[in-house]
Amino acid sequence: MQKIVILITLILSNYFISHAQEPDFLIKNVSIISMKDNTVLKNQMVAIKDGQIIEIADKTRGRAKQTIDAKGKFIMPSLSDAHVHFPSTEKEMEIILKLNLINGVTKLRSMRGDWNHYSWRQKYNSIDSYYPKLYLSPPPISRGQDLTLVEMESFVKASKERNLDLIKILSIKNQSMFKQLDSICKIYKMSLAGHYPRLASGNEVNEDVIFNSSYTSFEHLGGLAGENTETIQRRISLLKKKSITICPTLSWYSVGSGRYTTEESRKMPGMEFVSKAKMEEWIEGTEKYREKMGVTAYKEEVVNELKALDQKYKIIKQLNEAGVPMLLSPDASSKYMIAGFSVLGEMNLLKNTELSNYEILKMATVNFATFFKENFGTIEVGKNADFILLDGNPLEDLKTLENLQGVYYNQHFLDKNALNTMRNDILKTVQK
Ligand SMILES: [Zn+2]
Numbered sequence: 001m002q003k004i005v006i007l008i009t010l011i012l013s014n015y016f017i018s019h020a021q022e023p024d025f026l027i028k029n030v031s032i033i034s035m036k037d038n039t040v041l042k043n044q045m046v047a048i049k050d051g052q053i054i055e056i057a058d059k060t061r062g063r064a065k066q067t068i069d070a071k072g073k074f075i076m077p078s079l080s081d082a083h084v085h086f087p088s089t090e091k092e093m094e095i096i097l098k099l100n101l102i103n104g105v106t107k108l109r110s111m112r113g114d115w116n117h118y119s120w121r122q123k124y125n126s127i128d129s130y131y132p133k134l135y136l137s138p139p140p141i142s143r144g145q146d147l148t149l150v151e152m153e154s155f156v157k158a159s160k161e162r163n164l165d166l167i168k169i170l171s172i173k174n175q176s177m178f179k180q181l182d183s184i185c186k187i188y189k190m191s192l193a194g195h196y197p198r199l200a201s202g203n204e205v206n207e208d209v210i211f212n213s214s215y216t217s218f219e220h221l222g223g224l225a226g227e228n229t230e231t232i233q234r235r236i237s238l239l240k241k242k243s244i245t246i247c248p249t250l251s252w253y254s255v256g257s258g259r260y261t262t263e264e265s266r267k268m269p270g271m272e273f274v275s276k277a278k279m280e281e282w283i284e285g286t287e288k289y290r291e292k293m294g295v296t297a298y299k300e301e302v303v304n305e306l307k308a309l310d311q312k313y314k315i316i317k318q319l320n321e322a323g324v325p326m327l328l329s330p331d332a333s334s335k336y337m338i339a340g341f342s343v344l345g346e347m348n349l350l351k352n353t354e355l356s357n358y359e360i361l362k363m364a365t366v367n368f369a370t371f372f373k374e375n376f377g378t379i380e381v382g383k384n385a386d387f388i389l390l391d392g393n394p395l396e397d398l399k400t401l402e403n404l405q406g407v408y409y410n411q412h413f414l415d416k417n418a419l420n421t422m423r424n425d426i427l428k429t430v431q432k
Contacts, residue, residue: 196222270338
């Protein structure tokens with residue numbers, strides 16, 4: 001009798017455990033690019049519960065609330081953009097968030113902060129939201145500001161209280177202010193990030209001071225591009241030693257080089273999401289600038305800019321070989337660059353650096369997660385379910401990212417139809 005009771009109890013508890021474990025979402029027959037390495041795991045089942053990957057297996061078993069058959073398709077972790085300038089209005093912000101989503105980008109690091117972004121994060125990153133996760137900074141520090149110790153402390157304190165992720169520096173008045181700000185950041189455990197810092201005098205902050213500061217990332221290849229070989233080598237080893245991350249922002253340099261004619265610029269990826277008025281304003285500005293400069297000077301400028309871009313490609317190759325972490329960071333902050341689309345554009349530019357597709361994709365996935373110590377960035381049991389669905393293998397061809405089949409993020413699955421609807425909604429809004 002006792003044995004029977006134990007047996008029944010066991011059966012019942014197993015039933016309840018397995019029922020409680022029933023996944024919310026199951027994706028079967030899928031090829032997984034986990035981003036733990038550059039291999040593909042074929043014909044797998046991925047089970048998700050409460051936004052977490054609970055099982056990966058080569059056999060499909062059990063049921064789920066929603067199951068999709070992804071035969072012939074691939075999944076890889078969703079993408080991130082580590083250098084974003086948010087717009088000034090909420091209406092534009094919503095468009096930017098959606099433009100990122102339709103390109104598979106679910107994480108954004110703001111590199112031009114404002115205090116009101118804090119309330120935007122509360123609104124857009126609510127518990128059940130599918131909008132990209134925002135990583136924030138307060139308004140950037142620049143050399144024009146003359147801050148007292150007390151002012152700097154209340155600035156850092158206010159950032160900490162709002163749970164902002166970093167303090168951005170464009171430049172800083174003088175070295176002693178840099179040291180003071182850095183020591184406050186150390187007390188409050190707040191990271192610095194931004195430009196390789198220059199002073200109001202035009203000089204750089206002392207190299208020793210910079211590399212022993214709370215800096216966690218340098219933007220635009222500052223401190224490297226345009227420097228001599230010896231300085232580049234020395235700083236690359238310092239970056240590696242101090243685990244400082246580099247955000248190359250090649251798209252910004254490429255578009256800014258003036259290499260494209262206005263006709264080519266009109267056809268850049270994502271330009272359908274720019275209103276006619278905005279586009280004409282951009283074109284007019286470009287034409288005026290080039291006219292004022294004169295044909296010869298303009299052509300010369302493009303040649304020089306492209307030469308500088310080539311040097312940047314070589315530096316990125318060296319950084320990669322030295323094992324310095326890098327983040328995907330287009331800096332789509334000026335004209336002819338569109339949120340989300342610029343993430344894919346940046347990947348194409350990175351192809352000029354001899355990085356493999358795997359190394360490029362790491363910049364937008366694993367490296368971002370590592371930078372913020374987050375539980376995503378790879379596809380593994382126990383990680384957040386945060387991935388994109390593709391109909392080709394991006395390790396072989398990055399172009400497949402341009403034809404997104406779905407996004408799974410924060411317990412939402414946005415399939416191709418949902419993404420298309422979102423796309424059409426944005427088109428309607430911008431063309432109004
Ligand atoms: Zn920027």
